[in-house]
Amino acid sequence: MEEVRYDGFWVSGRILLEGRSDTFVDRRLNEQTISLTNVRSCDSDAKLSFAQVDYYWQERKPSDLLMLKQHEYFGKTDRFMLFVEEVDPQGGPDCIRFSLHWALPAEEGEVPKNWVSTFEGKAVRTPAPGDSAPTNTPSSLPGIEGT
Numbered sequence: 001m002e003e004v005r006y007d008g009f010w011v012s013g014r015i016l017l018e019g020r021s022d023t024f025v026d027r028r029l030n031e032q033t034i035s036l037t038n039v040r041s042c043d044s045d046a047k048l049s050f051a052q053v054d055y056y057w058q059e060r061k062p063s064d065l066l067m068l069k070q071h072e073y074f075g076k077t078d079r080f081m082l083f084v085e086e087v088d089p090q091g092g093p094d095c096i097r098f099s100l101h102w103a104l105p106a107e108e109g110e111v112p113k114n115w116v117s118t119f120e121g122k123a124v125r126t127p128a129p130g131d132s133a134p135t136n137t138p139s140s141l142p143g144i145e146g147t
Contacts, residue, residue: 001015002014003077008125009082010079011079011098013077015100015102017075018072019069019074022069023068026066029076032058035101036080037098040097042097042124043095048092050083093125095123097120097122102116
């Protein structure tokens, strides 16, 4: 994950996959193939309770699959809601750590179970320029570290 941003409510960034061998990937890179877990505060390393959204399983179409050849890259920018402004108007802590997992496409109609890649990230809250309070949109300024 690159260009990670966090505004107290959302974490966003560019999910980038590199082919270590020729393999199929689901180009949608959504909740069906990406899982955000283990959100915790940087200060205390305490696990945080965060929003986990249910979604409707969408059948994969052949056009959703992409053959990613060895050493090729495929990426998509996406965002994940962590904290709900209506529940916690101040948002989350100023700094979070999180895990992002990616799975190979499962058989048709099955939920992916074989997580094959994990990104461990850290993000510091950075409000959008001109904002005096947190908003529900990712900021335009990076505050990242990741491995």
